[in-house]
Amino acid sequence: MISLAPEALAGDHATHSDLRPDNLLIDDTGTCWTVDWNWLALGPRWIDWVGLHPLAQHHGIDTFAAVTRSPLTADVPADHLDAFAAVIVAYMMRSSDAPPPPGCTQAVREHQRLTAWTFLHWLAVRRGWPTVEA
Numbered sequence: 344m345i346s347l348a349p350e351a352l353a354g355d356h357a358t359h360s361d362l363r364p365d366n367l368l369i370d371d372t373g374t375c376w377t378v379d380w381n382w383l384a385l386g387p388r389w390i391d392w393v394g395l396h397p398l399a400q401h402h403g404i405d406t407f408a409a410v411t412r413s414p415l416t417a418d419v420p421a422d423h424l425d426a427f428a429a430v431i432v433a434y435m436m437r438s439s440d441a442p443p444p445p446g447c448t449q450a451v452r453e454h455q456r457l458t459a460w461t462f463l464h465w466l467a468v469r470r471g472w473p474t475v476e477a
Contacts, residue, residue: 344422344429351423352430354387362391363398389415393424394431397465398458407469421469428466435459 359366360382368376392415396406410416416424439455467474 344426345433347422347426348430351420351426352386352390354390355385356388356390358384358386359391360384360386360394362394387419387423389413389419389424390427392416393427397428397461400465400468401461406465425466425469428462428469431462432459432466435462 359377359380361379362377366377366379368378370376392413393410396410400406410424435455436459439452439459441452443449443451464474466472
C-alpha cells in the first residue's frame, strides 16, 4: 500500500501538510484562517481534507460518508487515500519512542502516537481490518 505513495501523493496544489483544529482559526466574521504553514508542500488537492478525518473520526464524527460525498475525494481511488493514511502512520511511528527534540516536551511524542493510532484505526476500518482501541 505504501508503495502507491509516490503516485497517490503527487500533485501541484499547495498543501498545509499539518492541518488540524489548532491550525484553523475562525474570526468574528466567520472567516476561517489557516495558520502555521511550516510544512508547505505540493500534493493532491484532497490531502489536507483527508488528513482531518482520522482525528474527527476518533472524536465520534462519521467521516466515511464525507469522503464519498465530497467533490475533493469522490473520484480519488480508495487505495490512494489508504496509501496516504499508511504513510502518516509510518512517519509518526518512526520516532514516536525517541526522546523529544531539544526544546520540546514529551507531549510532541504523545501527539505523534495519538496521530499514528488515529490514522491506523481509520485505515483499519476503511480496509475492514480488525481494530482495537489505542
